[in-house]
Amino acid sequence: MSHPTPRRDLRISRRDALKTVGLAAGWTIVPRAVLGRGGPKPPPSDRLTLAFIGVGSQGLRVMMEFLRHDDVQAVAVCDVNRGSDDYSEWSKHELRDKVRRLLGNDTWGRDGPYRGGIAGREPAREVVDAYYARQTRSGRSAGCRAVEDYRELLAKPDGIDAVVIGTPDHLHAPAAIAAMRAGLHVYCQKPMAHTVHESARMAEVSRETGVATQVAVGNQASEATRQLCEWVWSGAIGAVREVINWSDRPYWPQGIDAPAAADPVPDHLNWDLWLGPAAARPYSRAYQPFVWRGWYDFGTGALGDMGCYSFDTIFRVLKLDAPAVIEAATTERFEASFPKASLVYFDFPARGDMPPVRVTWYDGGLRPPRPRDLDEGSLAADGLMFVGETGTILCGFNGARPRLIPSARMRAFTPPPPSLPRSPGNEREWIDACRGGRPGGANFEFESRVTDAVLLGNVAVRTGARLTWDSRTRTIDGAPDAARFLRADYREGWDL
Numbered sequence: 358m359s360h361p362t363p364r365r366d367l368r369i370s371r372r373d374a375l376k377t378v379g380l381a382a383g384w385t386i387v388p389r390a391v392l393g394r395g396g397p398k399p400p401p402s403d404r405l406t407l408a409f410i411g412v413g414s415q416g417l418r419v420m421m422e423f424l425r426h427d428d429v430q431a432v433a434v435c436d437v438n439r440g441s442d443d444y445s446e447w448s449k450h451e452l453r454d455k456v457r458r459l460l461g462n463d464t465w466g467r468d469g470p471y472r473g474g475i476a477g478r479e480p481a482r483e484v485v486d487a488y489y490a491r492q493t494r495s496g497r498s499a500g501c502r503a504v505e506d507y508r509e510l511l512a513k514p515d516g517i518d519a520v521v522i523g524t525p526d527h528l529h530a531p532a533a534i535a536a537m538r539a540g541l542h543v544y545c546q547k548p549m550a551h552t553v554h555e556s557a558r559m560a561e562v563s564r565e566t567g568v569a570t571q572v573a574v575g576n577q578a579s580e581a582t583r584q585l586c587e588w589v590w591s592g593a594i595g596a597v598r599e600v601i602n603w604s605d606r607p608y609w610p611q612g613i614d615a616p617a618a619a620d621p622v623p624d625h626l627n628w629d630l631w632l633g634p635a636a637a638r639p640y641s642r643a644y645q646p647f648v649w650r651g652w653y654d655f656g657t658g659a660l661g662d663m664g665c666y667s668f669d670t671i672f673r674v675l676k677l678d679a680p681a682v683i684e685a686a687t688t689e690r691f692e693a694s695f696p697k698a699s700l701v702y703f704d705f706p707a708r709g710d711m712p713p714v715r716v717t718w719y720d721g722g723l724r725p726p727r728p729r730d731l732d733e734g735s736l737a738a739d740g741l742m743f744v745g746e747t748g749t750i751l752c753g754f755n756g757a758r759p760r761l762i763p764s765a766r767m768r769a770f771t772p773p774p775p776s777l778p779r780s781p782g783n784e785r786e787w788i789d790a791c792r793g794g795r796p797g798g799a800n801f802e803f804e805s806r807v808t809d810a811v812l813l814g815n816v817a818v819r820t821g822a823r824l825t826w827d828s829r830t831r832t833i834d835g836a837p838d839a840a841r842f843l844r845a846d847y848r849e850g851w852d853l
Contacts, residue, residue, distance in 0.1 A: 403428070404427075404428050404429055404430040405428060405429045405430070405518050405519060405788060405791050405792065406429075406430050406431075406432045406516060406517050406518045406519070407423060407429050407430065407431050407432065407517070407518070407519050407520065407521055408431075408432060408433035408434070408435065408510060408514075408517045408519075408520045408521070408541075409423075409431065409433070409434045409435065409481065409520070409521045409523065410435045410436075410507045410510070410520055410521070410522045410523065410524060410532050410536075411435070411436060411522055411523035411524035411525075411528070411532075411546070412434050412435070412436045412476060412477065412478060412480075412481035412523060413436065413438065413444055413476045413477070413523065413646055414444035414445060414446060414452060414476045414646070414647070415523055415546065416436070416476070416481070416521075416523025416524075416546075417452060417476045417480070417481055417484070418452070418455065419521060419523055419546070419573065420434070420481060420484070420485075420521065420523075421455055421456070421459050421484065422784060423521060423784060424459065424484075424485070424488050425459070426784070426785070426788060428788065428792075429788060431485045431488075431489075431501060432500065432501060432502065432516055432517060433501060433502040433503075433504060433510060433517065434478050434481040434482050434485065434501060434502070434503050434504070435478060435503075435504040435505070435506070435507045435510050436476075436477050436478040436481065436505070437505060437506075437626060437627040437628075437630040437631045438476070438477040438478065438625055438626050438627075438631075438646075439477055439478060439479050439505075439625040439626075440475055440476070440477035440478065440479040440480045440625055441475055441476070441477055441623065441625045441626070442475035443646060444475065444476045444646050444647065445646065445647040452475070452476060453465075453466050456484055459484070459488060460484075460487055460488060460491065461491070462487075465487070477625065478503045478504070478505065479503055481503070482501045482502075482503040485501040486500070486501050489501075505627055505630065506627075506630055507524075507532050507535070508535065511532075511535045511536055511539045511541070514536075514539045514540070514541055517541060518541065518542060518791065519541050519542035519543065519544065519569070519791050520532075520536045520541050520542075520543055520544070521544045521545075522536070522543065522544065522545045522546060523546050524546070524633075525631075525645070525649050525655050525656065526548060526550075526551045526649075526650075526655060526656050526657050526661065527551045527633060527634060527635055527654065527655045527656075527845070528633045528634070529545055529546065529548070529549060529550055529551060529555070529559075530550045530551060530552075530555035530556075530558060530559055530853060531633065531634055531847075531851055531853060533545050533559055533562075533570075533801075534558060534559060534562050534853050537559075537562045537563060537565075537566045537568050537570075538562065538566065540566065540568065541568060542568045542569040542570070542787070542790070542791040543563075543568060543569075543570050543571075543801075544570075544571045544572075544573065544784070544787050545559075545570070545571070545572050545573065545801075546572075546573045547572050547573050547574055547662075547665040547666070548657050548661045548662070548664075548665045548808055548811065548812070549572045549665070549801065549804045549805065549807075549808040550805075550808050550812070551657060551812075551845065552812060552842075552843060552844050552845050553808075553809055553812050553813060553816075553831070553843045553844070554843055554844035554845070555844070555845070555853065556805045556808040556809050556812065557805060557809075557831060558853050559801050559805060560801045560802050560805035563800070563801040563802065564802065569787060569790035569791045569796065569797065569800075570787075570796075570797070570800045570801040570802075571783065571784075571786065571787035571790070571797040571799045571800060572665070572799040572800075572801070572804040573783065573799075574665055574666060574669045574783065574799045574804065574807075575782075575783040576666055576669060576670055576755040576756055576757070577669050577670070577673065577780075577783065577798045577799045578780035578781075578782050578783040578786060578798060578799075579756070579757070579780075580779065581670075581752065581753075581756045581757045581758065581759055582670050582673060582674070582756050583775070583777045583779065584759055584772065585670065585673075585674045585743070585750065585752070585756050585759050586673060586674050586777060587772070587773050587775065587776055587777060588750065588759065588772060588773065589674050589675070589743060589745070589750070591773040593745075593748065593750070593761065593770065593772075593773075594743060594744075594745030594746070594747055594748035594749060594750055594761070595745040595746035595747035595748065596711065596712050596745060596746045597674075597675060597711070597712075597714055597743050597744065597745045597746075598712055598713065598714050598715070598744070598745075598746070599714065599715050599716075599717070599744040600671055600675070600714060600715070600716040600717070600741070600742065600743055600744065601716075601717050601719075601725045601741070601742040601744065602664075602667050602668075602671070602716065602717065602718050602719070602740075602741050602742075602754070603718070603719035603720070603723065603724050603725055603736075603739055603740055603741075603754075604659055604660075604663045604664075604667075604718075604719070604720045604739045604754060605720075605722070605738040605739045606659035606662060606663050606720055606721075606739075607650065607651055607658065607659045607662075607695070607697075607720070607721065609647060609648045609650050609651045610643070610648055610651050610694075611651035611658065611659075611694050611695045611696060611697050611721075612688060612689060612691055612694060612695070612696050612697035613643075613651075613691060613693075613694050614691060614692070614693065614694075615638075615643075615652075615692070615693040615694075616641040616643040616644075618641070619639030619640060619641060620639075620640055620641050620642050621640070622640040626640075628640045631645065632848075633848075633851055634845065634847035634848055634851035634852075635654045635655060635845075635848070636654065636846070636848065637848070650662055651694050651695050652693060652694050652695075653693060653694065653695065653819065654693070656695075657811070657812065657815060658695035658699075658720075658815060658818070659695070659699070659720035659721065660699065660701065660718060660720060660811050660814050660815055660818065661811055661812060661815055663720075663739075663754070664718065664810075664811035664814065665804075665807060665808065665811060666754065666755040667741055667754055667755045667756070668716075668807050668810055668811055669755070669799070669804070669807050670741070670755055670756035671716060671741070672806065672807050672810075674743065674756075675705075675708070675711060675714060676708050676709070676711060677705050677708065677714075677806075677810075678705075678708065678806060678828065679705075679806065679809060679810070679826060679828035680703040680704060680705050680716075680810050680813065680826055681704055681705065681706050681825065681826060682702075682703075682704040682823065682824065682825055682826070683701065683702065683703050683704075683810075683813050683814055683816075683817045683823075683824045683826065684701070684702050684817055684822075684823040684824065685699055685700065685701040685702070685814065685817035685818045685821065686699070686700045687699045687700070687818055687821070688721070690819070690821065695815075695818065695819075696721070696818065697721050698720060698721025698722055698723050699718070699719075699720050699721060699723075699818045700717070700718070700719055700723055701717070701718040701814045701817060701818060702715060702716075702717055702718075703715065703716040703717075703718070703810060703814065718814065724736060725742075728742065728749060728751070728762065730748075730749055730762040730763045730766075731751065731762050731763070732762070732763040732764055732765075733763075733764050737753070737754075739753075739754040740752065740753060740754055741753065741754055741755070741756060748761055748762075748766060749761070749762050750762075780798065783797070783798075783799060786798060786799075787799075809828075813826055815842075816833075816839050816842045816843065817839075819839075819842055820836070820838060820839045820842065822836040822838065822839045823836070824836055824839055831843075
């Protein structure tokens with residue numbers, strides 16, 4: 358099958374992708390684009406043109422961050438929701454205040470149909486046009502398209518170089534694969550995919566098309582991730598045979614039955630398009646927005662939502678590939694939703710001079726025992742520990758603020774000199790890759806491995822089976838009932 362040549366004519370080889378993320382000897386520097394933020398603002402004809410697919414609350418946040426890059430131009434937004442004020446926010450008036458800061462307008466959203474604090478395609482279009490209007494002599498701009506169905510957008514992608522995907526999990530793969538086949542570069546929210554099969558297909562299509570890809574896993578570009586690699590690789594805590602990772606998620610309902618009654622479909626929402634590839638069912642407020650994360654058909658639970666961050670760090674620090682065995686213990690299981698709490702074990706084989714390692718995941722309020730060496734404070738609500746033969750590193754959930762314990766050990770520790778190139782940032786890496794630079798560190802080739810692991814954890818959570826994973830054949834040995842959860846059935850018109 359032939360594929361359109363990607364915009365900017367970027368071709369990424371598997372070898373380059375693996376080099377970039379440091380699976381072998383080191384990290385590759387991602388070059389800063391010539392047309393970066395430091396110089397004069399480039400004319401529109403020289404900017405990377407972006408379409409944003411999925412502009413709910415998180416999609417809107419991400420869109421506003423991309424708008425701040427002078428060498429990109431938002432030309433289209435797409436969402437099945439015309440606009441509503443029922444999205445979850447991190448704090449009161451969070452979205453409104455972020456829009457006001459972006460626009461430099463303390464009164465934005467005071468009047469008109471789309472007040473601050475809501476999201477959807479029309480509010481997003483209004484934000485884009487208002488942002489660019491500040492840069493025109495007339496003070497007006499109306500250059501951003503607003504589209505309901507991403508398939509319509511990707512059927513005629515003229516004038517678009519790349520897409521940013523911020524849909525619910527179950528639409529990541531269909532939208533990303535369609536975009537790549539249209540020759541567009543893709544930046545995708547985490548988790549990269551909804552099923553193990555989708556993860557492999559996304560990596561495969563990215564290789565076939567050669568487009569620049571990136572997953573929204575910002576900690577892969579962080580200083581802390583590089584420090585952890587340098588510390589562990591220098592032998593600061595000896596060989597690591599155990600990693601402990603715990604999350605305070607979920608913040609959304611789980612461990613419940615599917616709703617028995619239907620609610621009226623809101624006027625602003627195209628429910629059939631929101632379902633996308635998932636089986637048809639009556640609309641219910643139990644499914645969206647935000648609360649979709651706890652349902653098997655739409656989300657990936659606490660492990661899929663947050664493990665993509667922490668496991669990314671763990672994979673890089675310990676140079677992991679695929680787990681060999683995965684098993685889980687959970688609270689009561691339900692047919693349609695994730696359980697309230699899970700404990701999941703991942704056993705990884707030896708890699709080079711690194712020994713086998715067990716990674717243990719806790720969620721839903723479960724926490725590991727307090728480590729004996731922790732002499733100051735208590736365990737945070739979420740966190741990450743690397744347990745070595747001669748010491749332990751305790752850090753934030755995705756690797757932030759690493760420190761050796763006990764505190765005296767950290768005070769006496771002399772960190773090794775920096776040996777890995779530092780990153781200009783996750784989004785910037787991708788923008789530069791779209792312009793012909795090296796692949797970003799969170800490209801689909803690498804992130805498919807991380808995604809496989811957390812989604813296999815979800816299969817273990819869902820079935821209670823002990824899974825033996827053959828990464829070469831991508832099959833589960835000895836658990837036939839679990840194999841059906843490696844892929845999803847798609848409604849007609851939504852196949853990969």
